[in-house]
Amino acid sequence: MTDQGAVFDLGYVPYEGERRGRRGALATTYRDGIARVFGVRRRARKKVLPWILLVISVLPAVVFVGFAFLLSTFAPEAESPFGGHAEYFAITAATVFIFVALAAPELLIPDRREGVLAIYSSRPLLPDDYVMIRSASLLTVIAIFMLAPQVLMYIGFAALDDAGFFSALVTNAGEIPKILLATGVYALGYAPFALLIATITKRRGAATGTYLGVVFIGTSLAAALLEATDLPGRRFAALLAFADHPGHVSNWIFGTSGLDDNVVATAGLDPWVSLVTILAIAAVSGAVVVWRYRRLM
């Protein structure tokens, strides 16, 4: 032990470590986007809705697998009243739709309103990078919402299959590309338009309301026009049924178009028309968002 001590003032220490430049800026923006939409490092009220929606998205899959387990144990000959992967997309679509309506404004609007874009503009990041990475964050979270229950079902049903777990995994492998494609279609069907609304709206609540309103009103209007008029070509009013296009294409991918009872299917539009509509809306939305951010940053 010593009775003497010394205080060393190290002062300012220059940084001489690694600098990752644009790669580091992209990774940081991507992580921030994911954390932001789930309310990570934010107040509790920011976490509530996204996590509730995620639970709502996954919970039915747990019920499906649990019910299948009970049937396989107590009534092996009975058919499960629940469907498979295609039907589950219709279930998660609603929660994903609401989640996207909340997440897209959260990703874009605070940075603009609080002036944080000025910080991004001073870092090794271009406007196109910012838009691309924010979009990637949203698409990732949509994929989590859609794929998590699908993976749970895929593994759960394989575990209950009489042919054995690994054999069932291999046998059902044909479903995997369909699941991935359908996820991509839903992501493209919902995210770009939500990002467009978030780009041209100043407040988060207004953006969420506008997005939900435009999609609901468009779909309702399409249904009303289909029912109320006898005009030739009225079936093309179904193009306004923004909410229904992804499901129409998803059922086409899974070969379950016969199950379709939405506005687009009722109008008799081919699934490829829905796919082209989705791609066109995504392209126009993406172009407007990029144009706007090139002016802002």
Place this chain on the structure above:
Amino acid sequence: MEGAAILTARDLGHAYGSIVALHSVDFDLPPGRIGLVGANGAGKTTLIKILLGILTPTVGTASVLGHDATKDTLEIRSRIGYMPEDDCLPLDINAAQFLVQAAGLAGLPKDAARQRASDVLTLVGLEEERFRRIGGFSTGMKQRTKLAQAIVHDPELVLLDEPTAGLDPEGREEMLDLISRLGGFGINVLVSSHVLGDIERTCDRVLMLDGGRVLDSGALSHFIDEDVVDVETIDDPDAFVQHMIARGANVESSGVHVRVSTAHGDPFDLVRDALAATGTGIRSMGPKSTSLEDVFLGRSGS
């Protein structure tokens, strides 16, 4: 001795539609603490945005740390920091989280970003507040957070746009003190301000803009003559004035008010000797420091 220029401009111009914000701007600014001086609308923020690569000049070229400001935007942004004049802070996260994010955006790995964030928050005096949400910060704390994000990645050059805007006198003193210390950390500084006293306090070189043109540029000492004495006499100062002129002093007089400066030596000694030799009585005498503001107003014709 001055090193190679860290900021240069050649015939630089920028227009927003029909409004010309910068016109034929030329400069070579060496390392150090540089004050960018001008009234509101002089083109200061436009110049900073061109240097950051946010705006593309309509004509001419600019370079930062030897890189073309238009072509090498990402390389430049990796090596400089920027403190905007306006709000730029996320209000719903704490200062430590924001600083880690700001360092990550500049390309620092996660662990290094955390360490730098902690160090820099301590440096700007926010170590006690690092886990408080920025939304609850005072204006002074927000300004210090803005400065912290600008230097968290240890840039070679930091651009500060009106860093004392909105601060009370105490906050202003603290901010000017921090800016003055940056040079000692090896960080070159460009401070944009219309408060010329701030530039005098923090900078050793000045670039004056007026109406989008360069009014003047040079070392601060080139602009400010600190050895000027103001004297107010009781009676007619004519004999006193003639005595000093005969000894080579520069003298301006108006009634009983006399302003004296000398090319060499202490003007106070000369005034004292002249007062004694001519028996002139005085009401007051004191130093008159020519401020940057006087220089700017004189040259801009305002």
